[in-house]
Every structure is written in structure tokens, then in C-alpha cells.
Amino acid sequence: MKPGEDVTSASDRILLRAAGLTKRYGGVVAIDHVDLTLRSGEVCGIIGPNGAGKSTLVGLLGGALSPTAGRIHFDGSEVTSLPASERARRGIGRTYQIPRPFLDMTVEENLLVAQYSLSPLVGTRAAYAQCRSVLERTGLADAAKMPARALPLLRRKRLEVARALALRPKLLLLDEVGAGLIDAEVTELIGLIHSLVKEIPTIVIIEHVIRLVRECCQRLVVLDFGRQLAQGLTSQVLESDEVAAVYLGTGHGSLKAGPSERASSARARLAQGGQRAGSLAGMVGAGEPKASGAAMPLLRLEAISAAYGQAKALNGIDLVVEAGQAIAILGSNGAGKTTLAKVISGAIKPSSGCMLLNGEDVTGRSAHVLAARGIAHCMEGRRIFQPLTVEENLLIAARGVSAIEQRRRLEEMYLLFPALAERKAASGTAISGGQQQMLAIARALMAKPRLVIFDEISLGLSPIVVDRIYQALGELRAAGLTMLIVEQDMDRVLDLVDYVHVLEHGSFALSGSPPEVKANPRLRHLYIGAAD
Amino acid sequence: MAAQIASTRSLSVGAGSAGIVATALLLLGLGAMIFAPRVVGEYGTEIGFRALIYLTLAEAWNLLAGYGGLVSLGSSSFVGIGAYILMGMLNAGGFGIVTALTASGLGAAALAIMVSPAVFRLRGLYFTVGTLALGEALRLFMINVSYFGGATGIFLKSNPPPTEVLYVYAVALAGIATLVMEIYTGTRFSILLRSVRDDEDAASQVGVRAFRVKLLAFAVASLLMGAAGGLQALKLGAIEPYGMFGLQWSIDTLSIVIIGGLGVRFGPIVGTIFVIALAEALADYPELHLAMTGVILILVIRFAPKGLCGLGQDVCRLLIGRWDRPGMPRAGGALP
Numbered sequence: 001m002k003p004g005e006d007v008t009s010a011s012d013r014i015l016l017r018a019a020g021l022t023k024r025y026g027g028v029v030a031i032d033h034v035d036l037t038l039r040s041g042e043v044c045g046i047i048g049p050n051g052a053g054k055s056t057l058v059g060l061l062g063g064a065l066s067p068t069a070g071r072i073h074f075d076g077s078e079v080t081s082l083p084a085s086e087r088a089r090r091g092i093g094r095t096y097q098i099p100r101p102f103l104d105m106t107v108e109e110n111l112l113v114a115q116y117s118l119s120p121l122v123g124t125r126a127a128y129a130q131c132r133s134v135l136e137r138t139g140l141a142d143a144a145k146m147p148a149r150a151l152p153l154l155r156r157k158r159l160e161v162a163r164a165l166a167l168r169p170k171l172l173l174l175d176e177v178g179a180g181l182i183d184a185e186v187t188e189l190i191g192l193i194h195s196l197v198k199e200i201p202t203i204v205i206i207e208h209v210i211r212l213v214r215e216c217c218q219r220l221v222v223l224d225f226g227r228q229l230a231q232g233l234t235s236q237v238l239e240s241d242e243v244a245a246v247y248l249g250t251g252h253g254s255l256k257a258g259p260s261e262r263a264s265s266a267r268a269r270l271a272q273g274g275q276r277a278g279s280l281a282g283m284v285g286a287g288e289p290k291a292s293g294a295a296m297p298l299l300r301l302e303a304i305s306a307a308y309g310q311a312k313a314l315n316g317i318d319l320v321v322e323a324g325q326a327i328a329i330l331g332s333n334g335a336g337k338t339t340l341a342k343v344i345s346g347a348i349k350p351s352s353g354c355m356l357l358n359g360e361d362v363t364g365r366s367a368h369v370l371a372a373r374g375i376a377h378c379m380e381g382r383r384i385f386q387p388l389t390v391e392e393n394l395l396i397a398a399r400g401v402s403a404i405e406q407r408r409r410l411e412e413m414y415l416l417f418p419a420l421a422e423r424k425a426a427s428g429t430a431i432s433g434g435q436q437q438m439l440a441i442a443r444a445l446m447a448k449p450r451l452v453i454f455d456e457i458s459l460g461l462s463p464i465v466v467d468r469i470y471q472a473l474g475e476l477r478a479a480g481l482t483m484l485i486v487e488q489d490m491d492r493v494l495d496l497v498d499y500v501h502v503l504e505h506g507s508f509a510l511s512g513s514p515p516e517v518k519a520n521p522r523l524r525h526l527y528i529g530a531a532d
Numbered sequence: 533m534a535a536q537i538a539s540t541r542s543l544s545v546g547a548g549s550a551g552i553v554a555t556a557l558l559l560l561g562l563g564a565m566i567f568a569p570r571v572v573g574e575y576g577t578e579i580g581f582r583a584l585i586y587l588t589l590a591e592a593w594n595l596l597a598g599y600g601g602l603v604s605l606g607s608s609s610f611v612g613i614g615a616y617i618l619m620g621m622l623n624a625g626g627f628g629i630v631t632a633l634t635a636s637g638l639g640a641a642a643l644a645i646m647v648s649p650a651v652f653r654l655r656g657l658y659f660t661v662g663t664l665a666l667g668e669a670l671r672l673f674m675i676n677v678s679y680f681g682g683a684t685g686i687f688l689k690s691n692p693p694p695t696e697v698l699y700v701y702a703v704a705l706a707g708i709a710t711l712v713m714e715i716y717t718g719t720r721f722s723i724l725l726r727s728v729r730d731d732e733d734a735a736s737q738v739g740v741r742a743f744r745v746k747l748l749a750f751a752v753a754s755l756l757m758g759a760a761g762g763l764q765a766l767k768l769g770a771i772e773p774y775g776m777f778g779l780q781w782s783i784d785t786l787s788i789v790i791i792g793g794l795g796v797r798f799g800p801i802v803g804t805i806f807v808i809a810l811a812e813a814l815a816d817y818p819e820l821h822l823a824m825t826g827v828i829l830i831l832v833i834r835f836a837p838k839g840l841c842g843l844g845q846d847v848c849r850l851l852i853g854r855w856d857r858p859g860m861p862r863a864g865g866a867l868p
Contacts (some may be wrong), residue, residue, distance in 0.1 A: 062737060088739035096737075102730035104795075105723070113727040114738040116720040167738050 013040040021070035030056040032226040040201040045217035052432030053226040062094040063087040093169030099156035101148035110146040114166035138162040178209035179460035217527040298323040304353035313339040314507040328493045331503035337486045341455045345377035346370040374450030382440040384428040391424040397446035413442040434465035454484045549613035583808045584702035590788040590800035592710040592753035598795030600730030606663030610640040610754040612777035614761030619686045640758020641751040685772025690768045709807045793839030809848045837843040
């Protein structure tokens with residue numbers, strides 16, 4: 001499988017040809033002389049670890065970024081110097097990895113933008129009819145009249161796809177649309193992509209969800225450090241040891257490896273992690289009594305319920321978190337995991353029940369009050385401050401402490417995540433997805449919290465980066481940090497925590513120690529959700 | 533659910549069948565106002581004229597800032613240009629008032645098109661500062677160029693028409709502004725414009741030519757502002773750069789729209805009525821008036837980001853939709 005070797009069942013018509021594509025940000029080379037040929041009738045996957053340059057490549061093809069060098073030909077003419085709008089009009093549609101809907105417009109209007117911009121004179125009825133059909137296909141029909149701002153993260157991702165489809169593109173670039181979906185939803189997405197093949201000549205899928213790539217793509221391109229590492233038929237690429245090493249990290253088997261193998265290697269990493277724990281002990285809330293029998297629990301929730309308007313999201317949650325414990329909250333999408341995290345951090349006020357922090361009643365207190373009491377929330381979707389640099393993002397969580405202390409905490413974070421130290425002067429969102437997640441975690445830790453809530457920290461990350469992040473969590477755990485981990489990715493969490501709760505429809509359906517929960521036959525049913 | 537949808541739509545689109553009816557009523561009301569001078573007398577007509585000029589400016593500014601996200605502090609540039617063009621043409625002789633007013637508007641639009649390549653390079657706050665600089669630069673230019681009368685300004689050689697006649701022009705201009713806004717915000721232009729407001733990059737990615745979309749809104753708004761400036765100059769009979777290019781025009785327009793409701797179709801009219809009424813009520817206490825306006829602005833921005841109109845809508849929604857509110861997540865809330 002050498003670069004350039006063509007293996008595809010697609011027709012001979014070349015839709016897009018990129019030659020010598022290069023993008024530099026200052027001294028950092030994000031994309032380095034990549035050649036890419038896309039033919040009509042093919043579905044091509046682009047995989048690679050976080051920071052490999054995948055999103056940059058989408059930006060270059062879609063026109064959001066202009067290349068430092070190289071040329072792009074699309075549909076018979078050169079588009080290298082054309083702005084994004086002109087490329088979109090010629091038929092290149094893309095989605096954003098972190099959704100960027102038009103927030104103050106309805107979902108339907110979000111789609112109408114594409115139609116009205118392409119054909120300003122299209123009949124209103126036809127435009128709305130097309131909107132409806134796209135919304136139905138993407139499962140958003142019920143939300144047509146809702147403002148996009150009201151959609152949660154995963155539905156915003158659907159809107160990204162719907163908006164790109166409204167453009168009726170010839171080339172569709174899907175940037176990590178599968179991240180964070182449960183199995184049933186991935187199946188649905190695969191079905192959607194298969195049905196699109198008939199209408200959209202060429203689809204490019206950038207994805208970490210290997211199942212999606214395997215079932216949809218005929219051909220794969222593997223990027224690493226901005227270079228094309230390999231390309232070829234999907235099955236061949238996925239079996240290649242070289243690719244597996246880059247993508248999953250050395251020590252892993254090929255991409256076919258089952259979760260249990262991965263889990264065992266993760267456990268090995270955790271063991272190594274303990275060695276660095278000593279240096280991180282300082283990050284744990286100072287002066288707190290560490291898990292002694294007599295002490296009261298750090299956090300206690302009693303019969304907590306929460307609702308969005310009439311829709312109940314949480315229904316009588318009882319939860320006890322002892323100091324020094326790590327607890328996992330699992331469950332399918334829509335089970336209420338994020339809502340629970342938000343209630344604990346104060347982002348949402350519970351509708352009933354009470355919450356005790358170290359014995360003090362803090363029910364309904366605002367987020368900043370709870371933050372001052374030592375609860376840190378590493379939110380879903382990272383929420384990096386875009387105008388601030390990496391270091392400023394970190395410092396914002398450690399206001400009110402002396403400069404020396406700030407410096408010390410920064411150094412600890414840089415020790416935990418050396419990648420951040422290298423990019424500390426970069427803008428918070430100019431770094432790769434994996435680094436952004438590390439930044440979000442580090443920012444939560446900068447406040448020196450007593451309890452940290454990690455919400456979906458592995459979402460959209462390649463296995464190698466998830467490993468690195470879980471290794472860091474293992475070190476923090478060994479240092480005695482109390483944590484609550486909200487996750488989809490079950491295997492890794494179960495190796496890390498003391499206790500597991502599985503949410504279903506807003507209440508705990510299953511609780512126990514990791515081995516108990518793992519052995520429980522109900523788990524699979526709960527986790528795959530009501531869809532099955 | 534229906535009430536919710538209707539209110540969301542009227543909030544975001546500002547039109548719909550209810551919006552069209554309301555606009556028709558507004559136009560009828562404006563038409564009826566032509567006969568107002570017979571009832572309210574000289575002073576009332578003066579106030580009406582001022583209100584209509586402000587309404588025109590506010591409608592134009594709402595198009596820019598509320599629907600286009602282009603928060604401009606350069607309203608004074610276009611008011612001033614309009615004023616100077618009208619004075620120049622009437623003093624040169626041979627032009628009717630309507631022709632001169634049209635030229636004022638077109639001149640302002642031409643200025644907008646000329647400066648757009650520069651100011652559209654700036655986004656967000658930078659755009660605001662850029663337009664502020666534009667107004668100040670034009671004022672300094674006018675002060676220092678003797679051809680345009682320098683700091684003394686220009687006097688109208690002929691007698692200006694009586695207030696009642698000017699008032700009719702103002703009614704017509706405000707009517708045109710309302711109509712333009714109705715067309716702009718009720719149709720697909722508004723969808724493109726709002727997409728650029730919400731996320732210019734994402735809009736480009738679905739084929740929107742953001743520059744053209746912004747330029748059209750900028751030119752249309754400037755045209756209305758220029759015509760309003762021309763009419764104001766005709767009323768004054770004498771203009772000078774400090775007044776016509778004064779920052780006050782930009783600030784007043786901005787406060788009216790923010791108090792009434794930014795990005796809300798009827799924000800400008802509500803804001804105009806409120807601001808003019810406040811000014812009249814406190815006419816004898818100018819310092820208090822200024823302080824009150826400031827306090828109200830702060831309160832509105834803090835507690836009613838959609839202005840008095842948005843506040844009214846929220847109250848209505850609370851009263852009407854109390855029993856059939858769907859479980860819609862709050863803004864920013866996540867209900868997966």
C-alpha cells in the first residue's frame with residue numbers, strides 16, 4: 001500500500017484532485033504535501049490520530065483555509081484561490097467537527113440559508129418541501145421550528161449534516177459526525193450515508209468510529225503528522241500493523257482488536273501511571289480529610305430531580321461520593337448523564353431534592369458558588385475560550401491565588417500534559433481536538449478542586465489520545481482526586497473507577513462495583529438503549 | 533405549541549401573517565398621521581417630525597445591527613453626507629426637494645459602497661470602531677475643507693418649506709423605511725442576512741456570499757439614513773459639520789433600537805415612541821434626561837436583551853402559553 005497506488009471501485013471520473021497541499025501555521029506544519037484524488041461514486045475515509053491534520057484538510061478542501069502551497073482542482077476547474085462561498089456553490093459541502101449552527105435561527109431556517117443562497121428564486125413551497133425531506137432523513141423533523149440554540153450537542157451535529165445536505169453537494173465532507181453516538185445511532189448514521197451514495201457522487205468521512213468507516217468507505221487515507229501515511233482499500237488499511245501503531249499506539253493490536261484486549265493494555269498503563277502520582281498530589285484540594293471512615297461524604301445527592309420545562313431529565317437521583325472515590329456515570333444518549341453533571345456543578349438548578357457538599361446544603365446554589373466550594377466541571381464539548389491562549393485558558397480557572405501558586409499549578413499541568421506546554425501561546429481553539437480536550441481537563445484542575453466532573457472527555461478522540469487522557473486520569477486518581485466520570489466509552493472507565501451507576505430515563509437503573517456491573521446481563525440492554 | 537411557534541417566528545423572522553397585518557396597520561397609522569398637524573398644532577408637528585426622522589434612522593440601524601449583526605457607530609456619516617448633498621443641490625438651484633432627497637439617499641449609499649471593502653474586513657467590535665472612525669474622519673474633513681463651508685457650514689439660500697410640508701415628507705420617508713424593512717425582514721433576504729450575523733464562516737460554507745449580503749444591507753440602511761439626514765437639513769435651513777456629523781446621531785439611533793428591541797421587527801417604533809416621550813417629559817431637566825436614558829439603557833441591556841418589545845412578548849407568552857407550554861429546553865440547556 002504505497003501512496004498513489006489506486007484501488008477503488010469508483011468510476012474513472014475524477015471529481016477532486018489536490019496536489020502538494022500544504023498548510024503551515026507559523027512554524028507548525030498541519031498538512032504537509034498531501035496529494036488526494038477523489039472520484040465520482042466513491043466514499044473515502046480519512047483517519048488518523050488527533051492532531052494529524054484531518055480537520056485542516058477539510059478546511060483546505062472546503063475553502064475555509066487557504067493553503068500555503070499546492071493546488072486543488074474540483075469538477076474540471078481550479079478552485080485553489082476561490083473563497084468558501086464559491087466552492088460551496090460549485091458543490092463542496094462540509095460539516096464542522098464542533099457544530100456551528102446559526103444559533104438564533106430556527107432549524108428550518110438553518111437549511112433554507114443554503115437553498116436561498118444557491119437559488120434565490122426557488123419557489124417557497126419547493127424550498128420548504130426539500131427542507132422537510134432533509135430534516136426527516138436526519139431525524140430532526142420534530143425540531144424544525146425550534147431555535148438551533150435549543151438543540152443539545154448531538155442534535156446540533158445532526159443539524160450540521162442536514163445543513164450540508166441542503167446544499168445538495170457533489171462532494172460532501174463529514175468531519176467526525178459519528179463521535180459520541182451509541183451503537184444504534186451509528187447504525188442509523190450508516191444507513192443515512194448508504195442512502196446518500198445514490199445522490200451525492202463523492203463523500204469523504206473523517207472519523208474515529210471505526211465501525212462507521214469500515215461499513216461505509218471503500219477506500220481509506222491515513223494521515224499522521226500532516227502526511228499521508230497510507231491509503232488503500234478499507235480492509236487492507238485497517239489490517240495494516242503500521243496504521244494500527246500510529247492510530248492506536250504501539251502495544252495495541254490491529255484495529256480489529258476487541259475491547260477486552262484494549263482494556264487490558266489500558267490497565268497496564270494505569271499501573272505505570274501510579275509512579276507519577278506523587279508529583280500530582282498537590283493538585284488535589286488542599287487540607288481536605290482524605291476518605292476516613294468517620295468523615296461525612298464529600299457530596300451527597302438526595303432524591304434530586306431536574307426538568308427542562310415539562311420534560312423530566314432526572315428523576316429522584318440518590319448519589320454519594322466519598323472523598324478520594326472515582327465514580328462513573330454511564331448510560332445511553334438522552335439518559336440524563338449531562339444533566340446530572342450540570343446539576344452537580346450548578347449549571348442547572350434541580351426542581352426538587354437536596355444536595356449536600358461536605359454536609360453543607362448547597363441545593364440550588366449558582367455555578368460560581370459551587371466552583372468556589374471546590375466543584376470543577378470539565379464540560380461536554382470542551383468549551384475552550386477561543387480568544388484566549390492556552391495558558392490564559394488555564395489561568396482563568398486559578399484567579400485569586402498568588403502568582404507563585406499559579407506558576408506552580410501551571411507547571412503541574414504542563415507536566416501532566418506536555419503537549420500543552422508546547423502550544424501554550426497558541427489560541428485555545430487553534431490546537432488539535434485532543435489537545436483541546438487536555439486543555440479542558442487541565443483547566444478544570446487548575447482551580448484545585450475537591451471534586452471534578454468529567455463529562456464525555458473521550459468524545460471525538462482517537463484511541464491513542466483517549467489512552468493518554470485516561471492515563472492522566474489514572475495518575476490523578478492515584479494522587480487522590482475525587483472524580484465523577486460521565487462517559488459513553490465503557491471499557492476504559494470501568495478499569496478506572498470504584499463504583500458505577502448506569503442511568504436510564506433519568507434514574508439509576510443499575511449500580512455496583514465495576515465487576516458486578518460488567519457481569520450484569522442488564523447492562524448491555526441499558527446501554528444500547530431503548531432503540532433495540 | 534402553536535403559540536410558542538408563532539412567538540418564536542415573530543421574534544426571529546419578525547414577519548409572518550401577523551407581522552404583515554401589523555405592518556399594514558402601522559402604514560395606515562402613518563398615513564393617518566398626515567392629518568395630525570391639524571389636530572396637534574405647531575409644537576406637536578415639530579415633535580412628530582423629529583419622531584419620524586428618528587424612526588427612519590432606527591429602522592435602518594435595526595436592519596444593520598439587529599438583522600445583520602453590523603453594529604455601526606457611523607450613522608452620523610450617512611446623515612451628514614445626506615444633509616450636505618441636499619443643501620448643495622438646493623443651493624445650486626434647479627432641483628426639486630424630492631430629487632434632492634433621493635440624491636441624498638443615493639449619495640449616502642454610494643459612500644457606504646465605497647467604504648465597504650475597508651470596514652467589512654473588520655468584524656464584530658472592530659467593525660463598530662471602524663465605522664466610528666469613519667464618522668469622525670468625515671466630520672474633521674468637512675470642518676477643514678472651506679469649499680463645503682468649513683466649520684461655519686452652509687445656509688439654505690431659499691426659504692425652507694413650512695413645518696407641515698416637511699412633516700408630510702417625513703411621514704412618506706418613514707413609510708418607505710417601514711415598507712423596505714417589511715420586504716427585507718419578511719423575505720428570504722432576511723434569512724441570508726441573519727445567517728451571516730450568526731456565523732459568517734458557516735454561512736460561506738453553505739454558499740452565502742457574505743460580502744454581498746452585508747453590502748446590500750449596508751447600502752439600503754445608508755440610503756435611508758442619508759435621506760433622513762437630507763430632510764433634517766431642510767428643516768434646519770443651516771447646517772454645520774459639528775451638528776450633522778455629530779456622534780449624537782449614532783448614539784441616539786442606537787439607544788432607540790436597544791430600548792425598543794434589537795433585531796425585533798417593531799423594536800424601532802416602540803423605542804422611538806418611548807425615547808421621544810421621555811425627552812418631552814423631561815424637556816425642562818436636560819441633565820436628568822441624560823441620566824435617565826443611561827440608566828434605562830443599562831437596565832434594558834441587563835434585564836431585557838430584546839428590549840421593550842421582547843419584554844412584552846415574554847409577558848404575553850407567559851400569559852397566553854401558561855397552560856400549553858411544551859417542554860422546550862432553555863437556551864444552552866442540554867436535553868440529549
